[in-house]
Amino acid sequence: SYEVPAALKIHFTEAELNDLLVHFGMFDIDGGGSIAADELKQVLQDMGIDATDEQVEEVIAEIDKDKSGEIEFGEFVALMHKVNTGQLEIGASLLAQAVMDSTAGKKLAVEMAEVKENPIPGVTFIIDKRDPTTVVFDIDGPPDTPYHQYVLHLQVVVTDEYPYSPPQTFFTHRLLHINFNILLDGTTSMPQVTAFWDAEWNVRALVEYVLELLKEPNLSLLPPDYAHGTRHDYNTQHFDHRNPPGMDLRAKKKSSDFLAEVVYLYC
Template structure:
């Protein structure tokens, strides 16, 4: 039962005072373990003016196991799978790097930070990472285009 208490507390904190550019709600009022997060594309990034829906699923073993974070909105990004799953590759969410003291708010802030500063060396989409490193102008154009198409 401890995990439900902790999740409810973190949810209440995030609903009340969410990090900048982030809105948090339960995907379904009856399920504390699945959250619907809306994230604004950060200013100065090719995702600016986009609204991205993120699905955050908490394991019943939370906080001892990390949440799963995925983009429900298609996004052109080296750290997010370019498929229907939209899985996000975040170092801090790897089972071997996750710390029970980590908070969901920090995970979401880190995810938003990744929109401003992708980590091509920790990429899940190699082709996009290469483009980000070698042809930033074209990367920005495609990312902006996808944002207009999918995230408005």
């Protein structure tokens, strides 16, 4: 149950209660409406907080006023009220500490709730229950591109510095595109995209921009010698002797058959 006693509810605005509900959902892994010992221990471990079974049971016993053996939302709100009013030091409760440490996950959850209400066409997503700072997007390859009829998997990981620093963003598989980099581990990064990140962006804007690049690559993001097709021109000062001829990225951009074959092999 997500009920909050009236005497406690008056201390919070509706927005604050909604934020607490988002935090609560990060620990309520199965969505059952309460936080069980195994759920709390799992989330703490995922956040790098090692806790024994005894410590987890102690945390629950301190908060579980109705002795149900689990933490309901009202009890969770009561705990956070104690933190807000200085009745409880954050470090005195593993759960309170974990809540305060999960700021990045909360920001992501709020953004994804908005995306769920107003979906991006051709895109679905799943937030990692064990790591609430991670979301995986399944992107339908846009029509009239080499990626059409394939599902692309884009992973976004936010940090505590988000949105003032860009999230880690990469495809979980190889993807040939002039604005993306295929890495040795088989993933595909996009430093040309995240390099232009600023605090006004959000995850939705990032995904929509990636979609636009899939439809129409942006040569202006490339180094000048690549963008102007001079990297392998012997007659220019930009000629690069380290790479063999035939690597002109503009030619790759035009080679839909080649791209389609690579997508088939790696997606």
